[in-house]
Amino acid sequence: MGLVLTALSLALALGGWEAARKALPQRDDGLTHAQGAAGTLAKRVLDAEEKQFRALIGRDEEQLTLTFTRRDPDTNFGRGPERGQVAGSSPSADAGFPSIAEYYRACSKPRLVVTGAAGAGKTVLSVELVRALLRQRMPSDPVPVRVPLAEWDLNVPFQKLLIGYVIKAGISEQRAEWIVENGLVLPVLDGLDEMDPGRTDTHGDTVYGLDGQQLPDPRAPRALAALKVLNNHGNMVSTFPLVLLCRKAHYDALPRSDRLEHAVGVDIDPLSLEHVAAHLTTVFEDEERWQRFAQDLSSSVVLYETLATPWWLFLVKAVYHRRGDPSELFSYSSARPLKDHLLSLFIPAVVDIRPSRYDAERVRGWLAVIARHLRSGPDAGERVDIHRPRLWPIAGIDRVRYADAVVAALVFLGLVLPLLLSRESTAAWLYPTAGLGAVLVARDVSRQAGDMPMCVPWGRVFSEATLRLVIDTVPVGLVLGGLGGLAALPVAWLADALGLGSLVSFLPALAVFWSVLLGVRIVHGTGLTHTFGGTYPPDVNTAVRWQYVLRGDLLFGGAVFVVAGLSMAAARWVMSFSDVLMLSSVPILDVLTFGLMAAALRWVQDFGGGRRYLVFLLCLRHQFPYRLGGFLRWSHTGGLLRTSGGAYQFRHREFQRWLAQNP
Numbered sequence: 001m002g003l004v005l006t007a008l009s010l011a012l013a014l015g016g017w018e019a020a021r022k023a024l025p026q027r028d029d030g031l032t033h034a035q036g037a038a039g040t041l042a043k044r045v046l047d048a049e050e051k052q053f054r055a056l057i058g059r060d061e062e063q064l065t066l067t068f069t070r071r072d073p074d075t076n077f078g079r080g081p082e083r084g085q086v087a088g089s090s091p092s093a094d095a096g097f098p099s100i101a102e103y104y105r106a107c108s109k110p111r112l113v114v115t116g117a118a119g120a121g122k123t124v125l126s127v128e129l130v131r132a133l134l135r136q137r138m139p140s141d142p143v144p145v146r147v148p149l150a151e152w153d154l155n156v157p158f159q160k161l162l163i164g165y166v167i168k169a170g171i172s173e174q175r176a177e178w179i180v181e182n183g184l185v186l187p188v189l190d191g192l193d194e195m196d197p198g199r200t201d202t203h204g205d206t207v208y209g210l211d212g213q214q215l216p217d218p219r220a221p222r223a224l225a226a227l228k229v230l231n232n233h234g235n236m237v238s239t240f241p242l243v244l245l246c247r248k249a250h251y252d253a254l255p256r257s258d259r260l261e262h263a264v265g266v267d268i269d270p271l272s273l274e275h276v277a278a279h280l281t282t283v284f285e286d287e288e289r290w291q292r293f294a295q296d297l298s299s300s301v302v303l304y305e306t307l308a309t310p311w312w313l314f315l316v317k318a319v320y321h322r323r324g325d326p327s328e329l330f331s332y333s334s335a336r337p338l339k340d341h342l343l344s345l346f347i348p349a350v351v352d353i354r355p356s357r358y359d360a361e362r363v364r365g366w367l368a369v370i371a372r373h374l375r376s377g378p379d380a381g382e383r384v385d386i387h388r389p390r391l392w393p394i395a396g397i398d399r400v401r402y403a404d405a406v407v408a409a410l411v412f413l414g415l416v417l418p419l420l421l422s423r424e425s426t427a428a429w430l431y432p433t434a435g436l437g438a439v440l441v442a443r444d445v446s447r448q449a450g451d452m453p454m455c456v457p458w459g460r461v462f463s464e465a466t467l468r469l470v471i472d473t474v475p476v477g478l479v480l481g482g483l484g485g486l487a488a489l490p491v492a493w494l495a496d497a498l499g500l501g502s503l504v505s506f507l508p509a510l511a512v513f514w515s516v517l518l519g520v521r522i523v524h525g526t527g528l529t530h531t532f533g534g535t536y537p538p539d540v541n542t543a544v545r546w547q548y549v550l551r552g553d554l555l556f557g558g559a560v561f562v563v564a565g566l567s568m569a570a571a572r573w574v575m576s577f578s579d580v581l582m583l584s585s586v587p588i589l590d591v592l593t594f595g596l597m598a599a600a601l602r603w604v605q606d607f608g609g610g611r612r613y614l615v616f617l618l619c620l621r622h623q624f625p626y627r628l629g630g631f632l633r634w635s636h637t638g639g640l641l642r643t644s645g646g647a648y649q650f651r652h653r654e655f656q657r658w659l660a661q662n663p
Helices: 002-023 030-057 100-106 122-135 158-168 173-181 221-230 248-253 273-283 288-295 301-307 310-319 326-331 335-353 360-375 397-421 430-445 464-497 501-532 546-575 588-606 609-618 628-638 653-661
Strands: 066-070 083-086 111-116 143-148 185-190 242-247 264-268 641-644 647-650
Touching: 030 122, 030 143, 030 173, 030 641, 066 122, 083 100, 083 122, 100 122, 111 122, 111 248, 122 143, 122 185, 122 242, 143 158, 158 173, 158 185, 242 248, 273 288, 273 301, 273 310, 288 326, 301 310, 301 335, 310 326, 310 335, 326 335, 335 360, 335 628, 335 653, 360 628, 360 653, 397 430, 397 588, 397 609, 430 588, 464 501, 464 546, 501 546, 501 588, 546 588, 546 609, 628 641, 628 647, 647 653
Parallel strands: 111 242, 111 264, 143 185, 185 242
Antiparallel strands: 066 083, 066 264, 641 647
8 A cells, every 4th residue: 555655646746847847948048938927818708808999999889980189298208190090980180190009009118098088988998008019919919908097906016916917817827927027018007997996085075177077186195106116116117008998087197196197198088979870870860860960969058968987878879779769868957967867867777778577666676785885994995897796785795704603513523424424333522523624614614605606617527727836735634644653653652651542542543633634735825726716807896606616615524535545545544554553442443433524524624615705695685687698698798787807897987886876
């Protein structure tokens, strides 16, 4: 047995060493490996951005032409063309205007700041820039990756932030580090204006502008701290490429000396009256109600100023796409009631266009719950990312934690008790040990409810990733099991010398328990990080389905029990060489049961994403549909939500705030 285990351990260790040696690039060809990984990243990002673009332009697929003008220069500014455009389906503004990709390449420095009013089309411009750069990309060019800034923890270094978003695009951790370290990422940073709450007075009340929006805070601490990091990142700041997007009012409110240095700034122009009318005439060329509305648009200054931004123009098209007369909008004399009217009809229009089992009132109620949840907490009003596994506090923090703790304890007992009850004679000390294990499981699980679950589709079960999991964990489990048995030898000798015979007789069970805990921890640590740490696609929410999460729990559970069995075998084999340890004093089945208790303890605590998510849904009490993932996907397909960096967001912050204020 010893020879077989030794040969197996050696073969697996050599296989793991060979795989690691092949995975790590040599010093001379490190850039070549990074460029190859960047090519894979570019393909995945382009595929994700194509889907995002189709969701943004809507069902009519008539893209608006956006023009932008160079901003007044800031400190250490760059030089660029005076104007540019994102050409849509309608005629271009000027044949001589460069596209956004051509404009970026024509700048004297590879750093661009894009500003615009709320709903001016910054997201569309950024997506178009990413798509164009990727289509024209050479192997040595950096890969543009859109990164939302709203939830950036400034304690995390900027380089680590980039690595994290490269991993979310489906690249392994090691390859993501190669890409970032070799400067093959062009970060497109969106949401600088979302990092801080708006201006408040001395009493803490919100300060509003003439347009009814909260005024930006010129002291915005997180935004200024982020700009400071960006102004000091890289060996030469002026050569580090990046694109920064922000609302114009928020960026203009910041001190000029603290804005992004060595950058060219552009501001998105409002849509002209002729452009809006021509667009509506083209999209609805056979409908008299729209033709009449487009012809009379110049008669209402309020309506034209509202529709001068693509977001509100999209909303008007969505609301009156099938029925109703848009001419009723001429009756509004101010912008706020007009916008509230459009927002109130947005969800019914989407439900009408995309029929499903959801009715408009329930959709509005469910989305309002999410909108109010995003406003809760110390950063009230500033969170925009909707991460499905982070919605669990909606069901009640204590309720989810305690329910999850009870279910986890029952799962642990369900794994352990059959081992005890199926035997004719079981040591009495194993029953209280099982009860203590259930208590420990309940205590630990109550502190981690709502963690991000693992997602393992079938295609990844029988894959190279699973093979790497075996290579990473099995040899280490054998070694740690042997070390656990080896550590028991001097303890047994000392206990025997002191006359502690009871400790010596119980030591084999303790050694096995300790060996299993160490071996299983490797599965949760090294194995999980190196194997499945980078397998999430760009849209994590789409991938995380309950059955996939449960499959991940079962896959890693299998690895846990395999490593636990090997660790127990290795520990017992090493202890068999001792003349002091009395291996026969504790029955082998009791020792094995004790070791399997340790494995079950670690599995239930560390790999319970499917269980936690199911408990969360059961605690909701009709606040959400039980198929929450399907509802969010439907909302994204219908245009109510968009995706950004692996999270859902509301289509527009104005829509999010309206839902929170009008549940």
